[in-house]
Amino acid sequence: MEWADELAARVSGPQVVNDSKTPSGTVHVGSLRGPVILDVITRALRASGHETTLLYGVDDLDPMDAQALLTPDAVEREMGRPLAHIPDQEPDGHASYARHHAQRFIDTFAGLGVHPDRYYWMSEHYAAGDMDPYIRIALDRADVVREVYRRVANVQHPDTWHPISVICPTCGRVGTTIVTKWDGERVFFECRADLVTWARGCGSSGWASPFGGAAKLPWNLEWAAQWSLFGVTIEPCGKDLATAGGSRDRSDAIAREVFEREPPINVPYEFLNIGGRKMSTSKGRGTPATLIAEVVPPEQLRLLFLRPRPNQAIEFDPDGTDAIPRLFDEFDRLGDAIAGRDVKGELPLGFANVFRYSLLDPNADYEAEAARFRFAFSHLATLIQIPGVDIVDAAAQEKGERLDDIEWASLEMRAVAAKRWLEHFAPDDAKIEVQPTLPAEAAALDAQDRAFLAAFSERAKELAADRGGPAGPAVAAGGDAWQAAIFETATEGGLKPGRAFRALYLAFLGRPNGPRAGWLLAKLDAEFVLQRLREAASAATLPA
Ligand SMILES: [Zn+2]
Ligand SMILES: [Zn+2]
Numbered sequence: 001m002e003w004a005d006e007l008a009a010r011v012s013g014p015q016v017v018n019d020s021k022t023p024s025g026t027v028h029v030g031s032l033r034g035p036v037i038l039d040v041i042t043r044a045l046r047a048s049g050h051e052t053t054l055l056y057g058v059d060d061l062d063p064m065d066a067q068a069l070l071t072p073d074a075v076e077r078e079m080g081r082p083l084a085h086i087p088d089q090e091p092d093g094h095a096s097y098a099r100h101h102a103q104r105f106i107d108t109f110a111g112l113g114v115h116p117d118r119y120y121w122m123s124e125h126y127a128a129g130d131m132d133p134y135i136r137i138a139l140d141r142a143d144v145v146r147e148v149y150r151r152v153a154n155v156q157h158p159d160t161w162h163p164i165s166v167i168c169p170t171c172g173r174v175g176t177t178i179v180t181k182w183d184g185e186r187v188f189f190e191c192r193a194d195l196v197t198w199a200r201g202c203g204s205s206g207w208a209s210p211f212g213g214a215a216k217l218p219w220n221l222e223w224a225a226q227w228s229l230f231g232v233t234i235e236p237c238g239k240d241l242a243t244a245g246g247s248r249d250r251s252d253a254i255a256r257e258v259f260e261r262e263p264p265i266n267v268p269y270e271f272l273n274i275g276g277r278k279m280s281t282s283k284g285r286g287t288p289a290t291l292i293a294e295v296v297p298p299e300q301l302r303l304l305f306l307r308p309r310p311n312q313a314i315e316f317d318p319d320g321t322d323a324i325p326r327l328f329d330e331f332d333r334l335g336d337a338i339a340g341r342d343v344k345g346e347l348p349l350g351f352a353n354v355f356r357y358s359l360l361d362p363n364a365d366y367e368a369e370a371a372r373f374r375f376a377f378s379h380l381a382t383l384i385q386i387p388g389v390d391i392v393d394a395a396a397q398e399k400g401e402r403l404d405d406i407e408w409a410s411l412e413m414r415a416v417a418a419k420r421w422l423e424h425f426a427p428d429d430a431k432i433e434v435q436p437t438l439p440a441e442a443a444a445l446d447a448q449d450r451a452f453l454a455a456f457s458e459r460a461k462e463l464a465a466d467r468g469g470p471a472g473p474a475v476a477a478g479g480d481a482w483q484a485a486i487f488e489t490a491t492e493g494g495l496k497p498g499r500a501f502r503a504l505y506l507a508f509l510g511r512p513n514g515p516r517a518g519w520l521l522a523k524l525d526a527e528f529v530l531q532r533l534r535e536a537a538s539a540a541t542l543p544a
């Protein structure tokens with residue numbers, strides 16, 4: 001998290017962090033990296049003592065340009081109109097199409113722990129006249145704006161082009177109008193049938209006032225005007241906007257040369273690239289992007305976004321891989337390291353901040369959170385597949401005492417995530433079905449395998465005897481003890497551990513692979529385990 005701390009160290013005075021979004025369509029999980037970065041910056045600024053305001057804008061005067069988002073009867077009427085003026089397409093009571101879709105992203109952000117101090121609606125600021133001074137400057141300096149477009153973006157606008165779009169007083173469209181004259185108070189506009197391909201203007205033209213919500217600045221100017229209006233000091237943006245000559249460059253130049261203000265500090269960020277594209281078509285339900293947000297809880301999703309530096313792309317391929325379990329493991333590892341427990345592998349620089357910023361509550365006591373008991377995700381994913389296992393009991397046994405309320409809630413959330421992961425993403429070898437009778441596949445066991453199983457059944461008897469013997473409801477020793485016993489027995493018998501695990505999987509699951517066998521055996525009924533081990537071992541004597 002050094003990048004956020006470095007940023008906080010190089011600014012002075014009160015800070016205004018801003019971003020804005022057009023309220024249309026669905027919220028793609030990849031697009032959530034931006035809000036998480038905004039939130040991290042805000043938290044880092046506040047942590048270093050800067051008075052900080054986080055703003056989030058709804059660009060709701062933008063024209064509707066995506067036909068697929070409208071009901072068929074609304075396409076002809078609504079395309080090209082401002083999103084704020086289009087009725088909600090769903091019967092759930094929002095004041096407009098824009099309000100409906102903005103609510104979706106506001107809710108999504110809140111679920112991720114991103115809580116701007118204020119959401120602002122551009123339609124309201126235009127209507128209130130707040131944008132009028134910037135509209136006047138932009139029109140007065142239309143030649144400067146055209147020159148910026150030519151120089152920065154190599155876009156040639158005709159000399160009559162003016163940087164404003166009137167909302168057509170006849171048809172209500174804003175995407176179809178062009179302004180060719182400005183007399184200091186009014187503009188001359190035309191609503192053209194063929195200005196854009198996605199909407200058809202009505203053909204009307206005339207002089208109109210551009211003020212008080214009757215017109216809208218083009219995006220690059222609106223963006224730069226937002227910076228002036230709200231005093232924005234820091235605004236990250238996605239790399240698609242941050243290219244040379246791209247949107248950000250244009251707005252930066254407009255801020256300096258037209259509105260005469262230094263643009264905010266940029267923190268360009270890369271995207272989340274989701275692998276396993278085949279999934280969206282082959283499994284037939286949802287896209288990986290929407291499913292990821294359903295499977296991965298918010299704190300692990302925050303970790304995914306903020307662990308690399310913003311300028312590093314994130315490659316995430318959860319389909320048929322252990323990418324999601326590894327995300328949980330990393331979260332747990334950072335927490336364990338903070339709590340002073342032994343962890344494997346190198347820790348990232350500033351790992352305590354990575355963990356702290358992953359938490360939903362910015363004011364959480366992160367050391368207390370780190371010290372809590374967390375049930376390993378893969379372990380949980382195995383347990384929930386074993387019939388009759390009570391995960392609350394299993395967790396209490398693992399922790400050594402009852403879980404507290406927060407740990408219990410986190411366990412529940414992980415159990416839901418594990419179920420969804422098994423359903424949508426898990427590789428086949430993470431899925432288990434304990435066979436009620438010795439599977440036919442056990443015929444593949446050779447003499448050496450069977451000798452191992454015979455030896456291991458003796459160890460199993462000892463492990464089971466730790467608590468009341470094999471007649472008990474569940475084998476007493478924990479999964480780790482069982483796992484260790486498998487390794488030891490294999491090594492003593494001169495069998496490679498991989499071979500020993502294969503023998504166990506064949507005997508219990510009827511296939512050569514599976515999740516950690518120790519966890520599985522520890523949770524199965526003791527009598528059943530012993531009987532199956534003996535059965536599989538003695539199948540040795542039978543002709544294959
Ligand atoms: Zn609605
Ligand atoms: Zn019109």
